[in-house]
Amino acid sequence: MTKTIIKIPRSLFAAALEDLARPHRFAYERVGFFSTKCSTTKNLTLVHCIEYHPVADVHYIRDRSVGARINSAAITEAMARCTNSGVGQIHVHTHGESSGLPNPSTVDRTELPGLIRSLRNVSETNSCGWAILSADNAWLSVVLPRNNVPIERIAVSIIGSRMVVSKRIPCRPKRFWLTQQSFFLLAERFKRQSFLGPESSRIFSTCTIGLVGLGGSGSHANQQLAHLGFECVVMSDGDRVTATNLNRTVNATTADVRRKRSKTDLAERYYRRVLKGARIVNRRTRWENAMEELMACNIIVGSLDTFAARSDLEAFCRRHLIPYVDVGMDVIQSGAFHEIVGQVILSMPGKPCMRCMGFLTDKLLSREAQSYGVAGGRPQVIWSNGVLCSAAVGIVVDLLTGWSGRNQESLYLNFRGSDLSLTQDPRLEHVIKNNCPHYPLTDAGDPAWSRL
Amino acid sequence: MPFPPDEIEELKLCYSDLAAGQEGGVEFMSIPKLRLPPGCIPAIVDALFCPYGRGDGYASRLFLSQQIAHNGRGKNWNAAGIVILGNRWWAVSWNAIPAAGQASRPRLAAILAAHLEAFQ
Numbered sequence: 001m002t003k004t005i006i007k008i009p010r011s012l013f014a015a016a017l018e019d020l021a022r023p024h025r026f027a028y029e030r031v032g033f034f035s036t037k038c039s040t041t042k043n044l045t046l047v048h049c050i051e052y053h054p055v056a057d058v059h060y061i062r063d064r065s066v067g068a069r070i071n072s073a074a075i076t077e078a079m080a081r082c083t084n085s086g087v088g089q090i091h092v093h094t095h096g097e098s099s100g101l102p103n104p105s106t107v108d109r110t111e112l113p114g115l116i117r118s119l120r121n122v123s124e125t126n127s128c129g130w131a132i133l134s135a136d137n138a139w140l141s142v143v144l145p146r147n148n149v150p151i152e153r154i155a156v157s158i159i160g161s162r163m164v165v166s167k168r169i170p171c172r173p174k175r176f177w178l179t180q181q182s183f184f185l186l187a188e189r190f191k192r193q194s195f196l197g198p199e200s201s202r203i204f205s206t207c208t209i210g211l212v213g214l215g216g217s218g219s220h221a222n223q224q225l226a227h228l229g230f231e232c233v234v235m236s237d238g239d240r241v242t243a244t245n246l247n248r249t250v251n252a253t254t255a256d257v258r259r260k261r262s263k264t265d266l267a268e269r270y271y272r273r274v275l276k277g278a279r280i281v282n283r284r285t286r287w288e289n290a291m292e293e294l295m296a297c298n299i300i301v302g303s304l305d306t307f308a309a310r311s312d313l314e315a316f317c318r319r320h321l322i323p324y325v326d327v328g329m330d331v332i333q334s335g336a337f338h339e340i341v342g343q344v345i346l347s348m349p350g351k352p353c354m355r356c357m358g359f360l361t362d363k364l365l366s367r368e369a370q371s372y373g374v375a376g377g378r379p380q381v382i383w384s385n386g387v388l389c390s391a392a393v394g395i396v397v398d399l400l401t402g403w404s405g406r407n408q409e410s411l412y413l414n415f416r417g418s419d420l421s422l423t424q425d426p427r428l429e430h431v432i433k434n435n436c437p438h439y440p441l442t443d444a445g446d447p448a449w450s451r452l
Numbered sequence: 453m454p455f456p457p458d459e460i461e462e463l464k465l466c467y468s469d470l471a472a473g474q475e476g477g478v479e480f481m482s483i484p485k486l487r488l489p490p491g492c493i494p495a496i497v498d499a500l501f502c503p504y505g506r507g508d509g510y511a512s513r514l515f516l517s518q519q520i521a522h523n524g525r526g527k528n529w530n531a532a533g534i535v536i537l538g539n540r541w542w543a544v545s546w547n548a549i550p551a552a553g554q555a556s557r558p559r560l561a562a563i564l565a566a567h568l569e570a571f572q
Contacts, residue, residue, distance in 0.1 A: 443474065447473050447538045449471035451471050
């Protein structure tokens with residue numbers, strides 16, 4: 001059976017709620033539409049909400065039997081968006097709940113499926129449906145591409161800070177915990193991190209984190225996610241552990257080098273020791289070969305070797321509306337001494353990307369392309385990898401739990417090894433309020449080709 | 453930068469199924485069933501043409517849907533299985549046109565032909 005996840009960027013979610021809360025001259029409530037595009041694979045369909053469209057005041061009809069009724073012009077506009085822009089439409093309204101999963105009313109169930117059938121007739125290759133929003137969740141009924149049966153039990157993910165990942169996400173925690181771990185252990189295990197919120201254990205057992213690169217940096221992130229209790233991880237790395245990895249890859253041993261174990265196998269071994277019931281997808285290959293598994297992730301943490309690879313992974317994450325946390329470090333000559341430099345970047349779909357932040361530049365990528373084959377192995381040390389990955393895991397936890405209350409959707413932290421400082425890059429404040437021109441939300445989903 | 457219509461028409465004389473796509477603010481052109489120079493195995497592959505560069509140090513690039521065997525000079529496959537527009541692509545390091553200092557930009561057909569020289 002195909003898994004389905006609906007993704008709504010928080011900026012659109014907030015815009016919709018703000019619009020729907022506005023009073024109308026005579027209608028009791030307002031409605032709007034999300035435009036949607038899909039990412040589809042054999043076993044997974046992601047439905048991305050990419051734009052919000054309010055319904056103009058003049059398109060409401062007086063009807064005391066329902067909260068809001070819109071005229072044919074509003075529906076024609078929605079249909080036109082389907083045909084002209086190749087998108088689907090999701091009809092949205094709210095019942096005013098402040099939190100939790102809203103429920104559809106009898107009127108909703110009677111009236112809205114007919115509207116969706118009409119929209120569906122002009123948008124067979126995209127997803128159409130209807131949704132009810134609460135302040136922090138959404139109930140949806142959608143018809144998927146090339147399918148005529150509406151589905152309702154769908155995982156919803158609100159992308160932003162704080163992220164919301166609904167309970168019905170496919171990667172469920174196993175019942176293993178309840179059967180094989182003692183109740184005492186279950187209750188005590190996460191006691192010291194209870195400040196992360198009453199929902200944190202549920203969130204950690206529900207979310208899927210992608211780890212791309214499990215060498216010096218990724219092995220730290222892997223270790224910390226296991227201890228925090230993240231039960232679903234996708235690991236991807238095509239390398240096997242060598243003697244040069246032993247100075248920084250946590251948990252790697254000389255026996256692993258002798259046996260030429262893959263880095264993901266080491267990561268899985270550690271993870272299972274800490275969190276026995278974890279659900280791990282172990283892909284001993286480059287991330288490009290694990291795209292389907294990574295598409296299902298809620299957040300991806302990347303520790304890649306090159307700037308070009310970072311750029312490609314960020315493009316992938318943007319296409320599928322996945323927040324991307326990038327970690328990297330380098331050692332440079334600084335006068336007679338050395339300096340360790342590094343970065344932790346949070347690249348949120350719709351918000352400034354690594355190019356907007358000035359981290360990835362044509363000059364940098366060009367220089368890297370020119371030095372191809374002569375750069376050799378880059379210097380790496382364990383303590384700086386540890387600092388950077390601890391920050392990355394901290395960003396992941398804050399995104400999901402919102403424990404700090406800062407709700408930061410973009411981050412660019414610079415690490416300097418000589419004074420062990422981690423400071424915000426000054427360039428970020430100049431771009432943080434801008435939407436990303438390189439990866440607009442409208443480019444999400446399967447690539448749209450226009451015939452020439 | 454949108455592709456000039458007259459240059460597209462010129463390319464369509466050889467490749468009828470051209471399509472345009474965009475990723476990361478970069479324009480790409482899909483060329484299905486691109487016939488490669490004699491000696492290439494396979495002789496026909498799908499291609500992704502990036503005539504105006506993607507900020508990676510090359511003024512333009514030609515990506516193929518697979519790595520091919522050939523007798524040309526383009527042997528450095530420095531893009532191997534990278535993901536662009538949802539698919540995987542391979543490309544050789546080949547500066548078909550100079551990255552800077554070009555007074556007038558060559559036509560699309562000329563850029564494509566220059567890339568194919570890597571496999572001749």
